[in-house]
Amino acid sequence: MPDTPATQPFTGNFTQQEAISDEAIDAAVEVLRSGRLHRYNVANATELSETALLETEFAAYQGQRYALALASGGYAMQTALRAIDLQANEPVLTNAFTLSPVPGAIDAAGGKPVLIETTSDLVIDLEHLDKAASETQARVLMLSHMRGHIVDMDAVCALAKKHKIIIIEDCAHTMGASFNGVKSGTHGDIACFSTQTYKHMNSGEGGFLTTNSDELMARSIILSGSYMLYERHQAAPPPEAFEKIRLQTPNCSGRMDNLRAAILRPQLRTLDKNCSRWNERYQRINKTLSSCNAIALPKSHVNAVEVFSSFQFSVPDFNDEQNKLFMKRCYDLGVELKWFGDKDPVAYTSRYESWAYVNSTTLENTDKVLHRLYDCRIPLTFSIDDCEQIAQIIVEQTNHTLT
Numbered sequence: 001m002p003d004t005p006a007t008q009p010f011t012g013n014f015t016q017q018e019a020i021s022d023e024a025i026d027a028a029v030e031v032l033r034s035g036r037l038h039r040y041n042v043a044n045a046t047e048l049s050e051t052a053l054l055e056t057e058f059a060a061y062q063g064q065r066y067a068l069a070l071a072s073g074g075y076a077m078q079t080a081l082r083a084i085d086l087q088a089n090e091p092v093l094t095n096a097f098t099l100s101p102v103p104g105a106i107d108a109a110g111g112k113p114v115l116i117e118t119t120s121d122l123v124i125d126l127e128h129l130d131k132a133a134s135e136t137q138a139r140v141l142m143l144s145h146m147r148g149h150i151v152d153m154d155a156v157c158a159l160a161k162k163h164k165i166i167i168i169e170d171c172a173h174t175m176g177a178s179f180n181g182v183k184s185g186t187h188g189d190i191a192c193f194s195t196q197t198y199k200h201m202n203s204g205e206g207g208f209l210t211t212n213s214d215e216l217m218a219r220s221i222i223l224s225g226s227y228m229l230y231e232r233h234q235a236a237p238p239p240e241a242f243e244k245i246r247l248q249t250p251n252c253s254g255r256m257d258n259l260r261a262a263i264l265r266p267q268l269r270t271l272d273k274n275c276s277r278w279n280e281r282y283q284r285i286n287k288t289l290s291s292c293n294a295i296a297l298p299k300s301h302v303n304a305v306e307v308f309s310s311f312q313f314s315v316p317d318f319n320d321e322q323n324k325l326f327m328k329r330c331y332d333l334g335v336e337l338k339w340f341g342d343k344d345p346v347a348y349t350s351r352y353e354s355w356a357y358v359n360s361t362t363l364e365n366t367d368k369v370l371h372r373l374y375d376c377r378i379p380l381t382f383s384i385d386d387c388e389q390i391a392q393i394i395v396e397q398t399n400h401t402l403t
């Protein structure tokens with residue numbers, strides 16, 4: 001094999017998201033000029049804030065009765081756990097393959113994460129989930145749709161029913177995705193979303209919590225820091241729902257503000273279009289990667305319509321040295337891969353062993369799955385041709401490294 005690659009180095013920037021639209025910038029400027037940035041700071045009792053309007057629009061988008069806008073996705077998860085009245089040291093079943101804010105949210109809410117194995121399709125292992133649910137008698141599953149891969153939700157819901165488990169969905173990577181023709185986040189009891197810069201809508205930081213339950217939403221709204229201004233929420237249950245819980249529920253400030261809401265409202269209107277754009281890019285990358293026999297790709301469930309704003313692949317045959325060489329070669333050609341097998345956490349990527357505050361036994365299947373698993377973002381600033389070039393570099397360097 002010649003040392004010079006057939007494909008030119010890639011020069012795009014993997015952290016460069018698209019600009020905020022002029023429409024969203026104008027809406028933000030209007031909020032700034034008004035001086036009314038706090039969500040409850042309205043001119044009169046009938047005026048609806050940008051945040052309240054965003055919640056109504058997001059609830060309608062999800063097809064859920066209620067939505068609450070929050071400071072972050074991680075905060076939404078903490079709020080969901082508090083809303084179900086999680087007790088100190090209560091076990092919370094969750095994916096071993098996820099991002100660190102997930103065990104972090106469980107810990108913040110006083111719970112103990114119980115990590116569940118991962119399949120080669122990068123979803124939660126249902127057999128292990130069934131077993132762990134029996135053993136721990138856990139009351140709650142924090143189901144993380146990590147990197148957008150959606151597990152068989154019919155099977156998860158059947159297990160939840162069998163074990164009487166509440167499902168909280170972590171939809172940080174499935175905003176816009178669906179399963180069985182309905183939106184991801186509508187199968188469980190509560191869903192949490194993120195609008196952090198690298199997710200499917202971008203407000204820098206931000207999050208949502210959605211549910212159809214009057215009680216869970218009333219508690220979540222008070223928890224988010226509504227003071228006694230909950231009647232200013234539109235995507236919310238009637239005042240009676242608050243009466244029983246309003247004095248029993250602590251205010252744990254974590255609201256969204258009108259500035260972020262103002263830039264998210266126009267983004268919600270283009271979300272579906274952007275999801276299609278992400279999938280066009282993902283499909284091109286996957287098609288090219290699948291031409292290489294040494295590369296293994298996760299498969300989607302037939303009933304899932306996912307949104308992939310990043311891609312994952314593994315090269316099971318690499319030894320340690322080849323793994324290092326491959327990553328260096330890709331990096332030198334402008335393709336910065338993250339590796340989930342690294343013992344030490346790097347940037348966003350961490351393994352479950354790096355969460356040393358979590359008591360966990362070794363998870364052999366997860367270890368095997370993550371051992372040679374690579375990860376890469378697909379910002380929408382990349383063209384389809386860019387994606388083709390990235391995939392070609394990966395295929396060429398896989399072959400080059402194996403020969």
Ligand SMILES: *Cc1c(COP(=O)(O)O)cnc(C)c1O
Pocket residue numbers: 072073074075098099101102144145146147170172173193194195196205206207
């Ligand atoms: C980003 C992310 C979160 C947390 O969202 P933040 O808004 O950053 O707190 C949770 N789960 C997963 C899988 C994520 O990628």
